[in-house]
Amino acid sequence: MPDDARSRGNGGTRDGQHVALVHTRLRDAILRGELPAGQTTSQVTLARDLDVGRTPLREALRLLQREGLIVSEPNRRVRIAALSSTDAEELYVMRIALEAVAIRITVPGLTSADFAELEGYMAQMDHYMRSDDRPGLRAPHRAFHDRLVHAAGERVTTTIGELFDHAERYRLTYGATTPERWDQRRAEHRAIVDAAAAGDADLAARHLVEHYAQTAKFIFAAIDPEHDLARLRTTMATVAPGSQGALALDD
Numbered sequence: 001m002p003d004d005a006r007s008r009g010n011g012g013t014r015d016g017q018h019v020a021l022v023h024t025r026l027r028d029a030i031l032r033g034e035l036p037a038g039q040t041t042s043q044v045t046l047a048r049d050l051d052v053g054r055t056p057l058r059e060a061l062r063l064l065q066r067e068g069l070i071v072s073e074p075n076r077r078v079r080i081a082a083l084s085s086t087d088a089e090e091l092y093v094m095r096i097a098l099e100a101v102a103i104r105i106t107v108p109g110l111t112s113a114d115f116a117e118l119e120g121y122m123a124q125m126d127h128y129m130r131s132d133d134r135p136g137l138r139a140p141h142r143a144f145h146d147r148l149v150h151a152a153g154e155r156v157t158t159t160i161g162e163l164f165d166h167a168e169r170y171r172l173t174y175g176a177t178t179p180e181r182w183d184q185r186r187a188e189h190r191a192i193v194d195a196a197a198a199g200d201a202d203l204a205a206r207h208l209v210e211h212y213a214q215t216a217k218f219i220f221a222a223i224d225p226e227h228d229l230a231r232l233r234t235t236m237a238t239v240a241p242g243s244q245g246a247l248a249l250d251d
Helices: 003-031 043-050 054-067 085-109 112-130 134-147 154-174 179-197 201-223 230-239 243-247
Strands: 040-042 070-073 077-080
Touching: 003 043, 003 054, 003 154, 040 043, 043 054, 043 077, 054 070, 085 154, 085 179, 085 201, 085 230, 112 134, 112 179, 134 154, 154 201, 179 201, 201 230, 201 243, 230 243
Parallel strands: none
Antiparallel strands: 040 077, 070 077
């Protein structure tokens, strides 16, 4: 193979690796709020700030646009997807619908090793929240929820994982998980695990749905208290009848 062709081939491999790295760095920055929702910037600025080439950056931006995290604007400008009550409701409709089914599929096959891992994740979450270390909380929190739905299949769990990440932007921005609220969130996790350990998949699904409803309630109280959650209530009533009461405002 001629040297120039071999060089182009190697460059293609390097570009592919660069695209993955740039995509990961940008995605993490968006999810953590380092690139704030609604902010508009340019490809030139992003390339300079990240110290990356324009070609892998463009490819990474296409991936993020497909995922709904960025919006392409004229003149090579990029806008970080905004947070909105409509988007948040659609997000939780999808999460609740998918995970209520996935946990029902998963619970019958959970083993003692799975429950040991779940207990470990809960202990880790408790440690990080008592230390007010919300970045540290993310990994065991993600692992906890992943373990409860893993039997639903790769396509389903991949989608669930993406929805978890998108919800992270709302949780961090609107403070849905804080040390002050942790006792309640820990009790919600405990109820899910106890129902699963008893082999009651329907009850585990209901507790999971109510857990997400509590998070959604905090988010909507901050982002748009007047937003009509009709679609979310319908979803909850369909996959876990009676759970929609968890959306009611506290006295």
